[in-house]
Amino acid sequence: xxxxxxxxxxxxxxxxxxxxxxxxxxxxxxxxxxxxxxxxxxxxxxxxxxxxxxxxxxxxxxxxxxxxxxxxxxxxxxxxxxxxxxxxxxxxxxxxxxxxxxxxxxxxxxxxxxxxxxxxxxxxxxxxxxxxxxxxxxxxxxxxxxxxxxxxxxxxxxxxxxxxxxxxxxxxxxxxxxxxxxxxxxxxxxxxxxxxxxxxxxxxxxxxxxxxxxxxxxxxxxxxxxxxxxxxxxxxxxxxxxxxxxxxxxxxxxxxxxxxxxxxxxxxxxxxxxxxxxxxxxxxxxxxxxxxxxxxxxxxxxxxxxxxxxxxxxxxxxxxxxxxxxxxxxxxxxxxxxxxxxxxxxxxxxxxxxxxxxxxxxxxxxxxxxxxxxxxxxxxxxxxxxxxxxxxxxxxxxxxxxxxxxxxxxxxxxxxxxxxxxxxxxxxxxxxxxxxxxxxxxxxxxxxxxxxxxxxxxxxxxxxxxxxxxxxxxxxxxxxxxxxxxxxxxxxxxxxxxxxxxxxxxxxxxxxxxxxxxxxxxxxxxxxxxxxxxxxxxxxxxxxxxxxxxxxxxxxxxxxxxxxxxxxxxxxxxxxxxxxxxxxxxxxxxxxxxxxxxx
Numbered sequence: 001x002x003x004x005x006x007x008x009x010x011x012x013x014x015x016x017x018x019x020x021x022x023x024x025x026x027x028x029x030x031x032x033x034x035x036x037x038x039x040x041x042x043x044x045x046x047x048x049x050x051x052x053x054x055x056x057x058x059x060x061x062x063x064x065x066x067x068x069x070x071x072x073x074x075x076x077x078x079x080x081x082x083x084x085x086x087x088x089x090x091x092x093x094x095x096x097x098x099x100x101x102x103x104x105x106x107x108x109x110x111x112x113x114x115x116x117x118x119x120x121x122x123x124x125x126x127x128x129x130x131x132x133x134x135x136x137x138x139x140x141x142x143x144x145x146x147x148x149x150x151x152x153x154x155x156x157x158x159x160x161x162x163x164x165x166x167x168x169x170x171x172x173x174x175x176x177x178x179x180x181x182x183x184x185x186x187x188x189x190x191x192x193x194x195x196x197x198x199x200x201x202x203x204x205x206x207x208x209x210x211x212x213x214x215x216x217x218x219x220x221x222x223x224x225x226x227x228x229x230x231x232x233x234x235x236x237x238x239x240x241x242x243x244x245x246x247x248x249x250x251x252x253x254x255x256x257x258x259x260x261x262x263x264x265x266x267x268x269x270x271x272x273x274x275x276x277x278x279x280x281x282x283x284x285x286x287x288x289x290x291x292x293x294x295x296x297x298x299x300x301x302x303x304x305x306x307x308x309x310x311x312x313x314x315x316x317x318x319x320x321x322x323x324x325x326x327x328x329x330x331x332x333x334x335x336x337x338x339x340x341x342x343x344x345x346x347x348x349x350x351x352x353x354x355x356x357x358x359x360x361x362x363x364x365x366x367x368x369x370x371x372x373x374x375x376x377x378x379x380x381x382x383x384x385x386x387x388x389x390x391x392x393x394x395x396x397x398x399x400x401x402x403x404x405x406x407x408x409x410x411x412x413x414x415x416x417x418x419x420x421x422x423x424x425x426x427x428x429x430x431x432x433x434x435x436x437x438x439x440x441x442x443x444x445x446x447x448x449x450x451x452x453x454x455x456x457x458x459x460x461x462x463x464x465x466x467x468x469x470x471x472x473x474x475x476x477x478x479x480x481x482x483x484x485x486x487x488x489x490x491x492x493x494x495x496x497x498x499x500x501x502x503x504x505x506x507x508x509x510x511x512x513x514x515x516x517x518x519x520x521x522x523x524x525x526x527x528x529x530x531x532x533x534x535x536x537x538x539x540x541x542x543x544x545x546x547x548x549x550x551x552x553x554x555x556x557x558x559x560x561x562x563x564x565x566x567x568x569x570x571x572x573x574x575x576x577x578x579x580x581x582x583x584x585x586x587x588x589x590x591x592x593x594x595x596x597x598x599x
Contacts, residue, residue: 128444338380401516555571
């Protein structure tokens with residue numbers, strides 16, 4: 001009865017699922033990005049373009065309008081929603097994904113800006129830092145997105161690379177897998193003592209990484225079927241220390257303290273920055289599970305990162321192809337006005353266009369943020385316990401961003417002298433969360449020549465969830481005040497950019513500025529937020545279930561959290577939790593994964 005009527009509570013407090021929490025997190029993205037959460041009214045940042053002409057490629061979907069009913073209806077097409085739909089269609093469910101925007105992908109969709117004299121420039125709106133996706137390299141079962149892409153047999157072409165740039169108060173460095181080894185950045189800044197502390201940290205991370213790797217993401221469910229899907233892997237846990245496993249749900253700072261990482265120190269500052277880029281919180285607020293796999297894999301001698309050809313849109317397109325190949329459908333420009341709830345059960349949705357109802361036989365999956373789901377009117381909250389709704393609406397809100405997308409003149413030789421990514425800090429004393437103190441820069445054209453005309457490149461620089469929405473909240477985006485404020489607030493990004501490319505302003509042919517109001521309006525992000533700022537050790541992300549039968553959630557507002565790895569894992573878990581119909585195909589998938597590992 002507890003499971004049937006309060007599945008959300010059961011999931012949130014289930015010890016076995018918390019033990020397996022880290023297996024959701026993988027190394028395929030560090031999260032230096034916008035959240036990959038679908039939204040009710042997502043739209044391209046190109047709407048605020050200063051370019052001569054702005055356009056996107058036409059939608060690549062086969063269906064024209066939804067049927068009257070499906071097994072599952074997914075509202076929103078972020079990475080979480082698409083991952084969920086991909087696995088549901090793979091399992092044999094009839095699935096419809098409904099997206100308000102004219103392009104799938106949520107914050108991970110790409111857009112094209114056309115300069116009348118130069119040609120087309122392709123940009124990512126969000127995620128840009130990936131690893132573990134390259135189909136030419138062995139897959140890890142703890143990598144949810146790679147597992148999904150392999151299952152639906154839709155590989156993403158990637159260009160591998162191993163380095164990125166650091167511009168810190170201590171100097172300019174090149175980050176490599178030997179970051180904490182002799183000759184690495186830690187050694188250059190902190191000497192032999194720094195290496196000693198780093199070695200102790202990595203030693204302490206080994207049992208945590210082992211716990212993460214003990215159970216594949218694909219084995220998780222939100223119901224008692226977990227007993228069957230997890231059974232083949234439980235023997236791995238017999239060799240693990242239960243006390244070490246419990247650390248996975250604690251703040252990562254506890255691991256740093258146990259490793260005697262000094263405060264203040266360069267190592268502490270670096271790990272605070274890494275955590276902040278991943279979760280929007282420093283080490284004292286980031287769950288250890290999020291760092292366990294990343295630390296182990298990021299600093300492995302053979303660690304590589306992936307540049308998806310065509311940008312993050314290549315990942316979105318692969319998921320869409322997989323959904324449609326297995327019988328599912330994506331419907332764009334299809335705004336959902338209401339999720340229908342009848343007698344305590346989600347029964348379908350009502351579209352804005354034509355007031356049309358589409359029934360859901362098994363479930364409705366929401367890929368909206370927690371604030372949009374319970375605060376926008378899309379569900380009648382009187383159907384939920386009042387304390388449940390208030391708890392969800394009180395979810396701590398992370399800060400927002402300033403963005404700058406630039407198309408610029410550069411020869412291939414000039415691009416190859418740059419790094420594909422840079423992390424910048426002005427002053428550690430201001431804190432990694434300080435306003436106008438940190439910036440993240442992605443220059444995908446360093447590796448991918450398909451994103452800009454010959455002789456040009458594209459880049460995206462942004463502040464990592466440090467922009468306060470209060471400054472923008474009462475500003476009319478059509479006013480001169482907004483234009484002036486946007487220009488003023490973008491100057492910090494230009495100044496950081498000039499530290500990498502000194503004459504970037506002269507080289508620029510197209511540029512676009514995105515603000516917290518851009519996030520709020522086009523990505524439907526509450527207060528333009530990066531996502532929930534849930535502090536490890538104090539609160540936890542909710543699981544897919546809700547008090548309403550047949551209404552599940554996926555994306556960055558639920559377990560395991562923010563970033564591409566987390567939302568892909570969330571989509572996987574939600575797909576596995578829709579009904580017991582998925583149990584047999586899930587067991588078959590797990591068996592195939594074990595056979596691949598053995599071979």
